[in-house]
Amino acid sequence: DQQVKQNSPSLSVQEGRISILNCDYTNSMFDYFLWYKKYPAEGPTFLISISSIKDKNEDGRFTVFLNKSAKHLSLHIVPSQPGDSAVYFCAASFNNNDMRFGAGTRLTVKP
Amino acid sequence: DGGITQSPKYLFRKEGQNVTLSCEQNLNHDAMYWYRQDPGQGLRLIYYSQIVNDFQKGDIAEGYSVSREKKESFPLTVTSAQKNPTAFYLCASIPRGTGWAGELFFGEGSRLTVL
Numbered sequence: 044d045q046q047v048k049q050n051s052p053s054l055s056v057q058e059g060r061i062s063i064l065n066c067d068y069t070n071s072m073f074d075y076f077l078w079y080k081k082y083p084a085e086g087p088t089f090l091i092s093i094s095s096i097k098d099k100n101e102d103g104r105f106t107v108f109l110n111k112s113a114k115h116l117s118l119h120i121v122p123s124q125p126g127d128s129a130v131y132f133c134a135a136s137f138n139n140n141d142m143r144f145g146a147g148t149r150l151t152v153k154p
Numbered sequence: 155d156g157g158i159t160q161s162p163k164y165l166f167r168k169e170g171q172n173v174t175l176s177c178e179q180n181l182n183h184d185a186m187y188w189y190r191q192d193p194g195q196g197l198r199l200i201y202y203s204q205i206v207n208d209f210q211k212g213d214i215a216e217g218y219s220v221s222r223e224k225k226e227s228f229p230l231t232v233t234s235a236q237k238n239p240t241a242f243y244l245c246a247s248i249p250r251g252t253g254w255a256g257e258l259f260f261g262e263g264s265r266l267t268v269l
Contacts (some may be wrong), residue, residue, distance in 0.1 A: 045196070047196065047234065049196075052194065077257060079257075079258075079260075084262070084263065084265075085261050085262050085263065085264050086158070086160075086244050086245075086260030086261050086263050087197075087244070087258075088260070089257030089258070092163075092257065132196065134197075142199075142258070143196070144196035144198075145196050146194055146195050146196045146199040
């Protein structure tokens with residue numbers, strides 16, 4: 044039962060352009076959403092989060108958008124840099140009891 | 155530096171053998187978690203512990219066992235009952251009070267291969 048879905052396994056963009064990573068969820072009870080970044084052979088590191096009471100959160104080049112009616116969130120990276128190349132995981136939690144992860148999207152930023 | 159240390163980084167096991175993966179943290183975090191990552195799938199929760207001497211099963215606990223005798227340590231044993239143990243295992247922790255509404259701190263992972 045995959046409650047958090049990342050339907051694009053990979054994404055390739057040119058350096059300097061925008062990267063948009065998407066995530067859909069099925070459980071309307073989720074109240075907190077997070078993005079993690081993972082390099083090969085390393086553990087994921089926290090990138091940015093958003094509470095369900097907001098629809099946007101920005102941190103430097105990274106912005107997360109939440110559309111609750113569509114049960115959809117997205118991560119925008121502007122401008123994209125080669126160092127952003129990694130696997131990005133979307134995660135969602137509810138009621139401080141659980142956290143569910145998507146399958147990840149591999150982002151490649153070409154110089 | 156504070157962090158989470160997982161060992162070994164790579165481990166090979168013959169079928170039928172138990173193996174224990176170590177996870178140690180010096181972040182003074184109360185809660186610790188074990189996840190499994192397989193290609194094309196998200197991180198799936200195996201076990202978690204909110205406090206010393208207490209732990210709960212996650213979504214895929216069958217074939218695994220854990221202990222939490224010390225706050226700093228949360229070892230995971232992959233038993234011979236686990237039918238498909240080849241995977242990348244991640245340990246994570248979080249401070250008390252944050253619950254799930256906060257970022258998890260992850261170790262670097264252990265890759266287990268069953269020969």
